[in-house]
Amino acid sequence: MDAILEARNVEKQYEDFSLSGVSLEVRRGSITGLFGPNGAGKTTLIKILAHQVPARAGAVRVFGLSYGDGEREIKNRIGYVAQDPPFYVDKTVQWTARFVAPYFAHWDGAHFYGLLEEFRVNPLKKVRHLSGGQKKLLSLALALSHGAELLILDEPTAGLDVVYRRALLDRLRTFVADGERSVIVASHVTDGLDEIAEDVCILQDGRIVMHEDKDGLMSKWKWIHFRDGALAPAVVGRLSNLRRQPFGDSGLTEDFPALREALARALSAGDAKVENAKLEDIMVSLIKGA
Amino acid sequence: MDPILRRSSFFYLSTLVIYVGVLGKYLGSDPWPAFEVIPLFMPVYLASAVLSSERGESYGFLRTLPVMDRAVVRRKFGLVLGAATAYWLFMMLVALARWDSDVSGPATLVFVTLVCGYGLVLGACCQIAIWRFGFSATIGVAAAYLGISIVVAIAHTVGLRRSAGWPVLGQLGGVQWLAGAPWLSVAALAGLSVLVFWGLTKLGIRVKASSEACV
Amino acid sequence: MTQEASLFIALSPSNPDPMYKQVTDQIKDAIAIGDLKPNDRLPSVRELSEALKVSAITIKRAYFDLETEGYILTRAGLGSFVAEVSRDALRSRKLDELRAEMTRIVRTAARFGITREDIVALTREIEEQ
Numbered sequence: 001m002d003a004i005l006e007a008r009n010v011e012k013q014y015e016d017f018s019l020s021g022v023s024l025e026v027r028r029g030s031i032t033g034l035f036g037p038n039g040a041g042k043t044t045l046i047k048i049l050a051h052q053v054p055a056r057a058g059a060v061r062v063f064g065l066s067y068g069d070g071e072r073e074i075k076n077r078i079g080y081v082a083q084d085p086p087f088y089v090d091k092t093v094q095w096t097a098r099f100v101a102p103y104f105a106h107w108d109g110a111h112f113y114g115l116l117e118e119f120r121v122n123p124l125k126k127v128r129h130l131s132g133g134q135k136k137l138l139s140l141a142l143a144l145s146h147g148a149e150l151l152i153l154d155e156p157t158a159g160l161d162v163v164y165r166r167a168l169l170d171r172l173r174t175f176v177a178d179g180e181r182s183v184i185v186a187s188h189v190t191d192g193l194d195e196i197a198e199d200v201c202i203l204q205d206g207r208i209v210m211h212e213d214k215d216g217l218m219s220k221w222k223w224i225h226f227r228d229g230a231l232a233p234a235v236v237g238r239l240s241n242l243r244r245q246p247f248g249d250s251g252l253t254e255d256f257p258a259l260r261e262a263l264a265r266a267l268s269a270g271d272a273k274v275e276n277a278k279l280e281d282i283m284v285s286l287i288k289g290a
Numbered sequence: 291m292d293p294i295l296r297r298s299s300f301f302y303l304s305t306l307v308i309y310v311g312v313l314g315k316y317l318g319s320d321p322w323p324a325f326e327v328i329p330l331f332m333p334v335y336l337a338s339a340v341l342s343s344e345r346g347e348s349y350g351f352l353r354t355l356p357v358m359d360r361a362v363v364r365r366k367f368g369l370v371l372g373a374a375t376a377y378w379l380f381m382m383l384v385a386l387a388r389w390d391s392d393v394s395g396p397a398t399l400v401f402v403t404l405v406c407g408y409g410l411v412l413g414a415c416c417q418i419a420i421w422r423f424g425f426s427a428t429i430g431v432a433a434a435y436l437g438i439s440i441v442v443a444i445a446h447t448v449g450l451r452r453s454a455g456w457p458v459l460g461q462l463g464g465v466q467w468l469a470g471a472p473w474l475s476v477a478a479l480a481g482l483s484v485l486v487f488w489g490l491t492k493l494g495i496r497v498k499a500s501s502e503a504c505v
Numbered sequence: 506m507t508q509e510a511s512l513f514i515a516l517s518p519s520n521p522d523p524m525y526k527q528v529t530d531q532i533k534d535a536i537a538i539g540d541l542k543p544n545d546r547l548p549s550v551r552e553l554s555e556a557l558k559v560s561a562i563t564i565k566r567a568y569f570d571l572e573t574e575g576y577i578l579t580r581a582g583l584g585s586f587v588a589e590v591s592r593d594a595l596r597s598r599k600l601d602e603l604r605a606e607m608t609r610i611v612r613t614a615a616r617f618g619i620t621r622e623d624i625v626a627l628t629r630e631i632e633e634q
Contacts (some may be wrong), residue, residue, distance in 0.1 A: 052353050053502055075356035086350030088297075099293040103355045225515030245556045246548065247514045270534070273515045 002028040004150050004182045005049065010058030012044055012206075019044055019206040022058070026150070026199070029179035031172060033197030033214075034186040035279070037287060040203040042186035043083055043154055049184065050080040050152045062150065076105050079143025083154040085135050089128040093121060093138060106147035115141040119164070133159040140168070144175075151175065153185040157192060169196050194279040202283055209286055214279075221277040222256040224263065225249070230271035235262045241285055252277060252285055294352070294365050301343035302373040309335045310380060317384045323450055325385060325398045330443040332377045333409035334436050339373060340416045341432055344425055359499045367491045370413040371484075378406035378480075396472035400465050403476045407483030414490040421498045511540055512548070516557055524559050528567035533576060536587055537595040547577060547585040 003025040012019040019041045026032045036042050047053040049060055051067045051074070060067060062074045087096060093116065101107045116123055119137040121130065130138065136159060143151060151172070157165045172183050173196055187193040194200070200217055202210040210217075224231075224239060225248055236242070238259065239251025253259055256274070266272035291299075313331055316324040343366075352362060381402045385394040419428045468475035514531045516524055535541045547553075550568065554561040568585055571577045575594075579585045614624055 050354075052350070054500055071358055072356040075354070080354050082350070082354075086348050086354075088346065088348050088351060090346060099297075100355055102293060103357055105356075225517075227513035230513075246552065247512045247556050250515070270538075271513065273517065275515075275517050276519060 004028045004063065005184065006059075006061045007045075007049060008059045010045065010048055010060065011056045012041075012048060012053070013056050014044075017041065017044075017206060019048075019055075022203075022206070022208055024201055024208060024211055026182050026184045028182055029176055030182055030198045031176055031196050032182070032184045032199040032201060033193050034184060034201045034203060035189050035194070035283060036203035037283075039205075041206040042203055044206075045203065046152060046154045046184075046186045047082075050078065051075070052080070052082070076146065077148055078150045078152055079140075079146070079148035081136065081139045081143050081151070081153045081156055083158070084132075085139035087127040087135065087138075090126060092124055092126050093130075094123040096127065096138075097123070097142075100142060100146075104146035108145050108147070112141055112145035115144060118167075131159075133161070133164070136160065137164070144171075149181045151181075151183040151185070153183065153187075155187050155191070156185060157187065165192055169193070172196055189280050189283055200279065202286060204287055210282075217279075217282065218276060220256055221252065221254050221282050223275040223277055223281070224251050224253060224259075224272055225275065226251075226266060226272040230266045230269075232262065235259060241281075241288075252281060254282075254285075292365060294357070294362065295369065298343040298347075298366065298369055302339045302369050305335045305339040305342075306373060306376055309377065314380065314384070317381065317388070323393070325381075325394050325402070326450065327443060327447045329381055329402050329405040330439070330446065332381070332405055333412045334439050334443075336370070336373055336377065336409045336413045337416050337432065337436055340370065340413050340420075341429060343369075344417070344420050345429075347425075360495045363491065363494045363498050366417055367414060367487070367494060370417065371410065371487060374406055374410040374413065377409065378403065381406070382476075396469040397465050399472045400468045400475050400479070403479045403483075404465070407479050410483050410487050411490065414487055414494070418490065418494050418497055421494065421501050513540065514553075514557060516559065525563045525566040525570070528553075528557070528559075528564065529570050532567070532571060533595070533598065536576060536590060537599060541587045543587050543589045545587045546583075547587065549584060 005026040007025075008023050010019060010022040017039065022041075022045060024032075034042050034045065044053065048055045049062075051060075051071060063070075063077060065074055067074060088099070091099075097109065097112055101109065113123065116138075119134070119141060121134050121138055121141070127135065127138070136156060140153075140156065143153075156168060160168065169192055172185070175181055176183055185193055185197070194214075198214055200210065200212055200214050201208060228244070228249055236249075236251065238255075239253050241250075241252040243250045263272055263274070267274065309331070313328050317328055349362075382399065385398045385402060388394045416428070416432055419432070468479070512532075512535055514528065514535075516527050520527055522530070532541070532547070541547070547568070548556070550561050550564045554564045557564075568577065568579065572579055572585070576588055576590055577585050578588050610624070614620075
């Protein structure tokens with residue numbers, strides 16, 4: 001697999017929280033979604049991947065380079081958007097663009113100002129007068145204007161209204177369409193990123209509890225709604241999150257292909273129905289189960 | 291000019307200009323022991339430049355750019371060195387210009403170099419402290435220290451009015467001895483300061499790279 | 506006369522039909538296959554709404570449509586009950602539903618060169634399972 005980013009056994013220690021043994025890869029041409037509950041370590045991991053915070057142990061390689069001797073090249077080729085993007089807040093947007101331009105090998109000012117117009121951010125405004133969402137859009141505009149091949153984003157849709165959120169999702173899809181560029185984005189599942197993610201990575205308590213491609217995931221995790229008594233106890237035993245209700249029971253399976261045969265009879269008799277699980281359901285199930 | 295330098299140099303330049311304009315003129319006129327007192331303010335001005343430059347600095351933002359920590363450290367330390375040298379040159383030239391007026395002498399050269407060397411090291415330490423502990427943690431201590439320095443300098447000025455002899459600091463044993471061979475001493479002191487400063491640069495790079503305190 | 510029904514209803518958010526229609530369809534199916542017999546009492550609006558996790562308004566709408574179409578009767582204070590629905594009516598309704606599915610099968614078969622004989626043989630095979 002052609003990995004644009006590889007992390008091996010990354011560790012980080014804070015007073016009340018730690019990342020341990022985190023390893024992951026981001027495939028070229030894909031969007032990887034990093035999901036998990038609050039406090040799972042998504043932001044910490046993202047910061048380590050983007051070299052904003054040092055890791056206690058482990059290695060991160062981007063484009064086959066390590067930050068140790070390839071920091072400048074890597075940072076030239078990645079675009080990073082933080083949860084709360086830092087800026088010189090007393091300066092204008094325009095000043096900010098002039099500041100960064102000399103540092104990037106492929107800075108595209110025209111593209112940047114085009115994005116600002118699309119995002120409706122006034123270049124003459126001081127950064128401190130921008131709203132939280134606008135600051136994010138500014139950071140995104142910067143990230144997209146220097147020929148980056150990998151975007152590392154931390155909750156990019158938080159604070160954006162619906163229209164911009166949709167525009168952002170579309171933009172990310174376009175970004176990876178050439179098959180050469182990738183995106184890794186940390187997000188809450190409910191922010192819409194699960195729609196566009198091809199690879200799903202779930203983080204909990206500083207550990208990766210799942211890392212799979214979304215199609216595979218969705219084909220395995222299903223809700224089974226069934227008439228009470230229609231399924232053999234052995235089958236019911238393999239379902240989790242069982243809900244027994246007066247007019248039908250439901251359970252979640254994480255391996256539908258394995259149950260398909262056992263369910264065939266009930267399904268064709270109309271005594272059972274299969275429904276796709278949402279990524280949310282999978283996450284809740286994993287977290288409750290742990 | 292490099293954007294980081296461009297932004298920070300404003301603070302160094304402005305403090306230098308204020309120093310020369312407000313205090314520096316006393317070195318040029320008056321037959322009173324200006325060289326005894328005015329140099330004492332140099333470390334305060336230089337440290338203030340460091341602090342005001344760092345107050346609005348956004349390392350979080352710089353970290354997103356393809357600029358390495360050691361490049362940032364070198365630029366900042368370069369400014370401190372450049373500014374300290376400018377203060378030193380200014381005072382040395384004025385001291386030499388007033389050589390015959392009895393206000394300055396060999397001891398003056400030594401004294402000025404000593405104080406500027408100290409200012410250089412102080413500025414570097416301020417910078418490192420900010421990287422290690424963050425701006426808000428450093429500013430309190432730094433402001434207190436600078437405040438005390440100013441008070442001491444003013445007290446010394448007032449004290450001079452009372453005592454008959456001057457320069458007092460210029461007559462400290464060590465300074466007098468060094469003044470025996472003023473240019474040699476100046477070179478040695480300058481060299482020593484730069485050496486310590488260079489060591490601090492190395493330390494600064496290490497501190498900056500591993501610190502999470504600076505935002 | 507009154508007897509709690511053994512009912513199986515599973516609503517699906519991904520189903521293109523609106524929720525109230527899914528409820529009416531599944532209740533009609535239940536009546537057709539005998540899970541609900543004439544004069545059986547339907548669950549109350551509140552019961553069904555809580556169990557299926559949909560709003561009471563949706564259930565009320567479903568019951569209203571069912572009553573309009575003659576599948577159920579509501580007696581004030583007593584609840585809703587399955588009406589005497591003729592088997593023929595149920596049969597022809599299901600046949601209409603099957604027609605749509607069958608059309609799809611027949612057209613698809615035609616496109617792929619599958620003959621009527623193939624389909625009949627397939628039907629027989631399934632029935633014998």
